[in-house]
Amino acid sequence: MDTVAAAVERLDRLAATPRVHALATAFEKAGHELALVGGPVRDAFLGRAVNDYDFTTSATPDEILAIVTPLASATWDVGRDFGTIAARVDGETVEITTYRSDVYDGETRKPEVAFGDTLEGDLIRRDFTVNAMALRLPQRVLVDPSGGVEDLLAATLKTPGAAEDSFRDDPLRMMRAARFTSQLGFTVADDVRQAMTDRAQTLSIVSIERVNDELSKLLKTDDPVPGVRLLVETGIAALVLPELPATMLERDEHHHHKDVYEHSLTVLSQAIGYEKERHPGEAPDLTLRLAALLHDIGKPTTRRLEPGGVVTFHHHDVVGAKLAKKRLKALRYDNDTIASVYRLIELHLRFFGYTEGGWTDSAVRRYVRDAGPELERLHMLTRADVTTRNRRKADRLGFAYDDLEQRIAELREQEELDSLRPDLNGDQIQQILGLKPSREVGEAYRFLLELRTDEGPLGEEEATRRLLEWWSARS
Template identity: 55%
Template sequence: MNELTAKRNAVTELMRISPLADELAGLFAKAGHRLYLVGGSVRDALLGRLSADLDFTTDARPERILEIVRGWADGVWEAGIAFGTVGVTKRGSTLEITTFRADVYDRVSRNPEVTFGDSIEGDLRRRDFTVNAMAIDLSTKQFVDPHDGLDALRRKVLDTPATPEESFADDPLRMLRAARFVAQLGFEPAPRVVSAMTEMAGEIERITAERVQTEVSKLLLGRFPRHGLELMVDTGLAGHVLPEVAGMRLAIDEHHQHKDVYQHSLTVLEQAIALERRDDPDAGPDLVLRLAALLHDIGKPDTRRFEPGGGVSFHHHEVVGAKMARKRLRALKYPKQVIEDVGQLVFLHLRFHGYGKGEWTDSAVRRYVTDAGELLPRLHKLVRADCTTRNKRKAAALQRTYDELEERIARIQADEDLAKVRPDLDGNEIMKILGLPPGPMVGKAWKHLKELRLDRGPLDHDEAIAELRRWAEENGVAPPAL
């Protein structure tokens, strides 16, 4: 695509939402101010994927912006006004309008001393990457591109308007954003960007865990997360953000002597992504599944043992890995449910390998389903993705075996509704039969009956009562006489 065609395409995409942009530009022009579509909105327009959420910049100061948009906007919010940003909603679109910025950073935190600028060129220079440092003057539909962002976009190169050392010193989060854009857009970082990231990786420690988590999640949810992760690991950034992932390069995978566990895990991530839409073609990216795929083997370095004869073992790496995954995700301030779900998937991912050629009893199948609970569809995908052998016959055999397990699960679920496995007697019946008040013994009896249910399948009512009385006698509980 040549430059003229790219600009024409961007203007065409802009005209798709022009009634809204033109209305807003007209309001600012009438008030004596310029308005520009800027940053990611211009980049996405050039890529043909402009969303309803648009970013604008203007020479108007924040208080003046408020005066201009009030009465026109459906809604206005001022949460970012200290940083020069006014938020607006209009006909289902979300617009952010920010005064030109010329910030100065203390280079200790990432918090700038907010300074308003007077030119679009000065505003664009302070932006993170050249592909985000383009603007469209809405009054003339002309491009403003002082840092050759259009050329970088065409070449799919990620570079900075200022030197990367200057840019990353101002805001180290931009290093993670570089990895995120690589994952989202499939771009290649310029050599000088990679060099600066490598030299300055430790500066990411200045950034709060919450902001780091946001960028890591966006990276993982991108189209090419492997590329973003490889950039983080190769530059040393992962050593500060996801050290367990970088640490997997030290462990040799016992099934794939030609790969380390790190490369195996990236392959599992890619294969899990390929399976995401297997059951639901309209499903979006699954953060929990992707985190579990990336982290499923992080326990291997800590459990690696060299066996006599040259073998390598990783006994109980799923147990150690689940603890490590939960600890890392807590450090990154992920929501509690995400932490628990990922930890449980890591804990369960190896259990299928005990299935052999179908030796599991129905009891073992029930436990597999019950322990997975609502995570079962994700566990199916994770286990299938974990097969990365290049031996086609072995891979096909593993997939057939898992097909058989899923078929057995479906049959038992149809007969017993495994999603709602509960004891054959509820708590009220247990208390009545044993003459117990509410308390811990009722819970222990309930748990015992559930274990029987998993082992033997449904019990009829009389059999369940007999088993409960047998348990009571063995545990010193004297039930009322029949």
């Protein structure tokens, strides 16, 4: 069965589902048009599962509410001013939007919202031709005014009208093009790429929250690398994530080093591979992916050309962690994500000391303690950071990390490694030293924690003896 015939069959099955049939019948009885639009229609041609039910209609928001309320277990406004009503029908969330024919002034993202009167007019204003198709209901007629089917078959991303005009209407569509490049495996048309390059700076008028959302969606695709490349090549990344294109370091005939930009993309891909291997079927780990992409952004600042053709990047881990924190704050990521990414980048080189000489149990404890809840992500990031083509070196690093993980597992069994605490708590310290809550109690606690990290569990009696010894020497 060819692709079009298979898609028609899938669309027929979709239209026949109870929720879609009930909505189509209700809108027809009320004298209004209804069509399944955008993603669900596109995904039917691609053979992908339908996760979102998006409809467009000739009905106004008030009329939509009146029609769907008898069918829905719940309804709510997700953008009444923009014509969108959401409802829970037959256990699934659906969104129904009045035909739109907005007018933009080209200077801001805020359009003058206007409702349209035809399905074709609504489709022409959409972002890409592959999203500008609809299935008119209940007739089950495919409406494709801009050749979306042909572009789907060619795996090409085009805009319904001139790309310049489309990106003037909504500059965020340029980032969406990068996301669809990764999500769908499509190639952008030449005029789309050129318009993205020419209009990259106009993305500055889009709210940071929307940019954040689109960047996150890109990174959560199965293979974000093609989309990330497109952002860099068109100059959009220079505005959104400037630290990344900055890793494209210049070389000269005397000094050689690994291509930091290409290395970063490889690490991102490999980290996703470890993530899927360890947590199959789970939601994408945005924190790990951000850390992998940004882990070496401290290198341009710390790059030093040494005699003999050696290039060094001393302390790029610490510098990179600070740069990532600053950038993610500017992109309005939440504090937990920022703190986790900071810690992962700060620690991503720590393991390489393990390969230079066997770590003591104390060093292993410190590694676990410093990583805290990010330990598993640190495992994946550190393994992904090995991109050498030297098979012997790669095997040596892999075996070393296997050994480290084994030692962590053994110590975890022996010592409650995940909840590393001193042998005495704060109350006991105060009682033994005759102190009230104070700075000195905190110092004593940290002293005992260092002992616990260095030497393992001591027991109450030995910890008390060592505490008194430390207190006497300190006094």
